[in-house]
Amino acid sequence: MAEKYFIKTNFDLCTGCCLCQLACSMRLLGGYNPHRALLRIEHAGENLYHFPTVCNQCANPYCANVCPVQAIRRDPATGAMVVDHEQCVACNLCHRYCPIGVVGVDVELKKSVKCDLCDGAPRCVAACPTGALELAVGGEVNHG
Ligand code: SF4
Ligand code: SF4
Numbered sequence: 789m790a791e792k793y794f795i796k797t798n799f800d801l802c803t804g805c806c807l808c809q810l811a812c813s814m815r816l817l818g819g820y821n822p823h824r825a826l827l828r829i830e831h832a833g834e835n836l837y838h839f840p841t842v843c844n845q846c847a848n849p850y851c852a853n854v855c856p857v858q859a860i861r862r863d864p865a866t867g868a869m870v871v872d873h874e875q876c877v878a879c880n881l882c883h884r885y886c887p888i889g890v891v892g893v894d895v896e897l898k899k900s901v902k903c904d905l906c907d908g909a910p911r912c913v914a915a916c917p918t919g920a921l922e923l924a925v926g927g928e929v930n931h932g
Contacts, residue, residue: 796924804838811915851882868905
């Protein structure tokens with residue numbers, strides 16, 4: 789057993805600036821595309837409220853449980869659930885079963901993509917100017 793790392797969201801601090809999506813998509817794609825970033829920012833109340841949604845790196849992850857080829861596995865170094873693109877067959881079952889919709893087949897890469905905590909130093913957390921995103925530790929996961 790090991791500790792679980794995840795990105796905690798403090799939505800009351802979020803200004804909706806989307807710098808987190810910029811940092812995320814720059815790492816994934818080498819350019820800015822908020823629609824393909826691995827975290828979502830929803831704007832509500834005539835742009836008064838902003839809600840970041842990021843993978844919870846669940847202790848019992850539905851995405852990994854339903855994957856028919858076991859392509860999603862936990863990285864023991866970071867605690868993140870990571871997609872093995874060599875194995876992914878792009879069936880998108882992970883997306884269908886994720887309760888918050890933050891994993892799934894990318895339109896251009898044709899492979900499932902999800903937050904992998906940037907190998908332990910999440911770019912979105914570093915880019916967020918308000919502390920609305922923070923790397924947190926909590927609970928335990930079974931790496932077996
Ligand atoms: S899209 Fe890839 S990672 Fe997702 S369930 Fe299918 S094979 Fe597994
Ligand atoms: S960078 Fe921080 S404040 Fe800006 S949208 Fe993302 S979570 Fe919100």
